[in-house]
Amino acid sequence: MSGVESDAQAWDTLRLSVRSLAQELGLDYFRRVDQERTFPEQLFEQAAQAGWFGTLIAESYGGSAAGPAAASVIVEELNATGGDATAVNAQLAICGVLVRAGSEAQKQRYLPGIARGEVRCLSVAATEPESGADMTHLDSRARRDGDGWVIDAQKVFISMAQHTRLLLLLVRTEAGPTLFLLDRGLHGESLDARPIDMLVHRMTTMLFIEGLRVGDDALVGEPGRGIEHLMGGFALRRVLAASECIGSARFLLDKSLAHAKERKSFGRFIGQNQGVQYPLAQAYAHLEAADLVRWDALRLLEAGRDAGGRSALAKILASDALAETCRAAMTTFGGWALADELHIERKLRESTVFGFNNLLLSHVAQHVLGLPKAF
């Protein structure tokens, strides 16, 4: 049996196990988590038991080293089942920064717990009220104080800061943008995270840190290279975002197809009308194309090659395909698309977080197409 075949079988097995886990929790579980704006504790616990969180972590640190494709299949399938992969995606991907740039002590201390799901590593805090897309312009600072650092930071749009134990914080030091690893078990008191009410349940917060003292052991990688350390994981994170989009689009498409074949108006199935068929066929075409580019990006990542351009394309195409599928689902469901009980409305809201692609387009323009640098 070839490696390609046994890979495909492994992903199919993984799909089935993700699917049965999500189906056991049920669509209403995800709806409740969304409505009550809580952390998906049960999903997280079961994902931990299934060993998903060790995907990017080497076996010597208690992971499975299953790799990027496994991570991608997990988040896709969770969304394709009508679930929401946000927390799972964060836990399995953000630790990649520690894997790549963390010190040996940080790895030994945290990676095994992250792989088991006991140590939550869910948040990266980069965005600030005055600096979003442009991460180089930071007001948050860490200044040298004896043999340690004192941090003052204000961050905005930070996902899951109230639920995480570990948080990667980007601040300016004299050397430039620098990454710190904060452990809420150690300095929880000095971290003030306040929820921001958003259209989508992303457990979004505003984060205030005042006069927090940490030692050199909290530094991740080298001072001044914080953005680089974060960006090292961007290709994977884009592919995972693309995978989430593809999963959600598949869910919407499946639901829409079933509805189009069952719902009657004017005495015939609505799916008999070209006005309903064509948007669905079009969305499907774009979805399949996005999926191929996503697997091409995964091929590069699995081979340890540069996937910067491909992963950007995958994210752009997949989020566009999702947006298109959302429109097709709205056409198919009519008013029912907006009623929360069918789970379409939730997916429509969730899809909005994937729609910001300007910086990716700029990446493609400059690095893939060779156009002049814009900023």
Place this chain on the structure above:
Amino acid sequence: MKILVPVKRVCDPDNANKVKVSADGATVTSDGLEWKPNPFDEYAVEAALRLNENAPKNEKLGETLVCSLGPAEVAQTLRQALAMGADRGILIDATDGQLDTTVVARALKALVDKEKPDLVLMGKQTVDGDSNAVGQTLAEMLGWPMATFAMTVSTNDGGKTLTVGREVDTGVLTLKVTLPAVVTVDLRIVAPAGIKNGATPADHKYNEGARYASLKGIMQAKKKAIDQLKLSELGIDTATSSAYPKFELPPARTGNCVFVETVDDLLGKLRTQAKAI
């Protein structure tokens, strides 16, 4: 102990309403159906893994083989069992049309002769054909002791015999069988304390049901071997002994509901109208 578990893929019972009969009634079409391991076979794999491990120590005590007869795609079903923890797979290439109870039992006998397991552990029946006959036929062909519908299994005499609790209409019937033997399992075999193997502490409580394939298990399964054999290579008589002359879908239900006054009335209607008895 070396355990052989035959597994079959069946169309997802949750999608049974998608089953279609070909226009000439000669075959059931499986187009567009999703495949799943037969649930009872999954329970047999789980039971075999429990018999062959010290659960709290995460230690393996024996070899669990899984085999399947079918087209190349059944490798996926085997891979799932390997991901749960089985050690090796055997795929016997065959089409559905080539198979019936007798041929499957003969093929399994040939495999048993070759692999010499201590125990063949299998589902009591598949949820597609529901024949409930392969295990019994295989035991007969092998001349081995047999215990069907097992809900509990415990090992005794240093693994030489098994005590099997069988689920029967009137209660639980306990049998002692000497290995090698054929045991077919029922749903309750995967209850938290269905299996006792003398190694896993007797008070150990398993999760209800068959285990999920963990991600680690799935990745390890990629490297496990699946031996490929052809039905014609087993040296068995491959003539089927049963044939399906025609398939028909049951008449669509009308949804009409009729209340009857007496039991006799009901029996009469079942006989004359529904022709069910």
